[in-house]
Amino acid sequence: MEVKISRENSEVIVAFIGRLDTIASQEIAPQMSELSADAGSTIILDCNELSYISSSGLRIFLTLRKAAAEKGGKVIVRGISKEIRSVFMMTGFLNLFEIQ
Numbered sequence: 001m002e003v004k005i006s007r008e009n010s011e012v013i014v015a016f017i018g019r020l021d022t023i024a025s026q027e028i029a030p031q032m033s034e035l036s037a038d039a040g041s042t043i044i045l046d047c048n049e050l051s052y053i054s055s056s057g058l059r060i061f062l063t064l065r066k067a068a069a070e071k072g073g074k075v076i077v078r079g080i081s082k083e084i085r086s087v088f089m090m091t092g093f094l095n096l097f098e099i100q
Contacts, residue, residue, distance in 0.1 A: 003028050005035070012038045015046040020057030032060050039067035048079035053087055065096060076100055 001024030002017040012035065018024070035043060043064060053061075065075045078100045080088065088094045 001028065003031055005031065007038075011042045011044055013044045013046055015048070016050040018049070019052040020050060020060070021052060021054045022056040025054065025056035025060055029060070032064065035064060036067045038073075039064070040071035040073045042073060043068060043075045045075060045077045046079055047077060047081070047084055050080070050084060053084055058087070058091060058093065061093070061097070074098065 001019055001021075004015040004017070006013045006015075014035065020028075045061060045064070061075070061077070067073075068075045075097060076099075077088075077097045080099065085094070085099075088097075088099070
């Protein structure tokens with residue numbers, strides 16, 4: 001799993017590459033915690049190259065959403081595959097996030 005974080009204007013773009021399983025979630029947790037400082041802006045979770053997401057990965061998305069809601073920011077999920085969309089639908093995440 002690789003995570004690339006970039007900043008463009010007032011947006012923070014987080015690109016996930018590979019499988020976001022339990023082990024990967026633990027490995028990237030420090031990077032995701034640092035994003036809480038940017039939670040007042042727009043955080044875009046780019047999932048174009050995300051091949052799998054586990055419940056631990058979903059928890060990371062939810063934690064970022066909660067931090068953004070507390071600071072007046074928002075989280076947008078971009079580029080999810082059919083498989084990831086199916087997971088989002090089953091878990092109710094489609095209703096929690098703005099999907100592009």
